Amino acid sequence: MSNSTPSRRRVLGGIAATAATVVGWNATTQTWATAAESGRGHGGHGGGQVAPVPTLDGTLKTSGAELAPFGQDFGRLVTDALPWAVLVPGSDRDVVAMVNYARANNLKIAVNGRSGTGDDIESHSSYGQASVRGGISIDARGLAKIHSIGSTTATVGAGVTWGQLTDAAAPKGKMPPAVPDYLHLSIGGTLSVGGIGGTAGKYGLLVDTVRSLDVVTGAGQLVTTSPTVRPDLFNAVLGGGGQVAIILRATVDVIPLKERAVIFSLYYNDVATYMADSEKVLADGRFEVQAGELQRTPDDTGWRYKLEVGAVYNGTAAPDRAALLAGLRDNRADAVIEDMTYRDYNFRLDAAEAFLKETGYWFQPKPWLSMFLPASKAKQFLKIAEAELTANDLGAGFLLTYPYRTSKLKRPLAVQPNEPVAYLFDLLRFPHPGEPNIQGMLEQNRRLYDKAVSLGAKRYLVGAVPRMTETDWRRHFGNRYAEFCNAKRRYDPAGILTPGQGFFG
Known part of the structure; x- marks a missing residue:
């Protein structure tokens, strides 16, 4: 054969x-x-x-x-x-x-x-x-059936999207605590890579909201697994890139619905002030949502930082805006404050998606790069990124960067820098239609990846880094690689599952 x-x-x-x-x-x-x-x-x-x-x-x-x-x-x-x-x-x-x-x-x-x-x-x-x-x-x-939505959990098929779960849970007064920035992603797919969004600082990754899974292992066994039932399998599935089992269903947390949000977009001219304020509000927990972005300046001559934070509420009990902004050193004259439904905030990228499709950007090659940076080295790396990247390198895309507590992340294969706080670095390129330098962008990803890893960073299991070797992956997973290999041998002994990740050569 x-x-x-x-x-x-x-x-x-x-x-x-x-x-x-x-x-x-x-x-x-x-x-x-x-x-x-x-x-x-x-x-x-x-x-x-x-x-x-x-x-x-x-x-x-x-x-x-x-x-x-x-x-x-x-x-x-x-x-x-x-x-x-x-x-x-x-x-x-x-x-x-x-x-x-x-x-x-x-x-x-x-x-x-x-x-x-x-x-x-x-x-x-x-x-x-x-x-x-x-x-x-x-x-x-x-596998796209919503099986049940209860008082604290929902059980859904792997093909259900986070948007579908959000809208199905709302009439019951519930919502998932953590969702990705783009909600039209399958739940099974995001759980396979970890899943991150603006509530990571409060709830961790999407995999940290999972109670149990029904899976089919690579050995053809239908198994229910959880933190207490076959925990080795549970931990190898969540953030494991589809290497040991196929997710059929997931039981995930739901919390009481938040109806509205006040969203603050605060702008900074330098990375040091941005990081100080970002880590300040992360530490005191004043916001439900915290994200951030490295953006081009309005005159396109350089870079600036945006801190995007949100306070949620129900009814008419709107939060005290002055108290929420106390002690922050943003360029207050540039601040944008919006009061909206929390659903509208969660689905905010739908408008961007429509624009990207109408203008052809959505359908171009997209060399993305997603990393987790140790906080102690984030400033150094972001300065490197500022010098390396141009407006053309983004196209119509985004560069997200914001801190979160690594202690909130419990699943072992969602490996993190060895520090209490880490920063997401998420280079979501949408190159201009007809962009001739896609290969150059991939090589740029490799350079940035190698530099970030030398500073103690870890990959998020999406994006495009060329020439990843088994040695690279062994270094990425660190002391968890041997256990991951054992789970692969145990639950996918013929090595048939999800070859595209290339973790094992």
């Missing part, structure tokens, strides 16, 4: 042959076999034994038109990643069956989040992390 990746010609030839109903996989020819072909000769076209596809409650798609949307992702940097089949699961047993089928036939398998808005439904990995070229992709939309 060959481990080699077949040629594009063979792949496309195999796809063309699947207009008829597929009945199995021919391990000899590394193609799908139709009913007519499997009836010839010795069980398949070109000879070889055909392994019958198991009976499914859902659908296994194998035609070219059905596979094409799974051949690239949001980042548009990996575009030749066509799977050989897409499973839209109709039940848990479908996932179990196809994982076992993949194992038996030496095929890779990975979940594709398939989230977004309107007709733009896609994987939101940015460098092929969810790709499974020549393997089986699982469409998470088959």
Whole structure:
């Protein structure tokens, strides 16, 4: 049974042959076999034994038109990643069956989040992390049911988005405590990488709000896991990049609904003052939401910093704005203060998404870079970034940077700098349409990554850093790498899950 990746010609030839109903996989020819072909000769076209596809409650798609949307992702940097089949699961047993089928036939398998808005439904990995070229992709939309919303928790399918959960919980007077900045992401996908948003300083990462998981391991076992039931599996799934199990369902925290928010956008001319105020409000906890951004100045001659903080309230009990701003040293004349529904704040990027789509930016290659910086070195690194980056390097994108307490982050594979406070550095590029220097931006990412790591930084498991080696990942995970390898061997012994991450070479 060959481990080699077949040629594009063979792949496309195999796809063309699947207009008829597929009945199995021919391990000899590394193609799908139709009913007519499997009836010839010795069980398949070109000879070889055909392994019958198991009976499914859902659908296994194998035609070219059905596979094409799974051949690239949001980042548009990996575009030749066509799977050989897409499973839209109709039940848990479908996932179990196809994982076992993949194992038996030496095929890779990975979940594709398939989230977004309107007709733009896609994987939101940015460098092929969810790709499974020549393997089986699982469409998470088959796992998009909200099962229950209770007084303290909600149980949802992995394909449900945080936006869908937010809107379903609101009529019950509930909300998730932590959400990503862009809510139209699948819950399973964000839990696989950690998940971060503006409430990290208060609630930690999204993985820190998970009570339990229902998963299918790479060994084909359906398992419920939690901090007290198979904790080694629980800890290897959350922030583990899809290496040990496929998430079917998650039970996550919900809290009482916050109706409104006063959002303060405060501006700073220098990084030192920005960091001092950011760490001040983080320490005293006066805000529910805390984010921040490195922006171009209004005259586009340099950089400035924006501290974005929010105080939430219900009814008419609006917070005291003067008290909230006491002791801060921003350029107060530039401050922008808005009172809005908390839902409108959480969905604030919808307008930006609409603009990026209308102007073509959304559909360009996007070399993102996401890091966690130790607070003691954040100023040094941000000064490096100021000198290195230009307006063109951002395009229509964003550069988020703000502090949070590492003690709030409990899941071991969401590895952090070894300091009480760390800073997110999230370079979310949307290059200008037709930008010729995408490769140069990727090389810039590598330079910034190497410098940040030399200062004690860690990666967030999204973004695009070229030439990541097993040595790089071993250094990233540090003393948790050996335990991660053990979990991989224990729960995915054939090594079939989510090859796009490349953690193990």
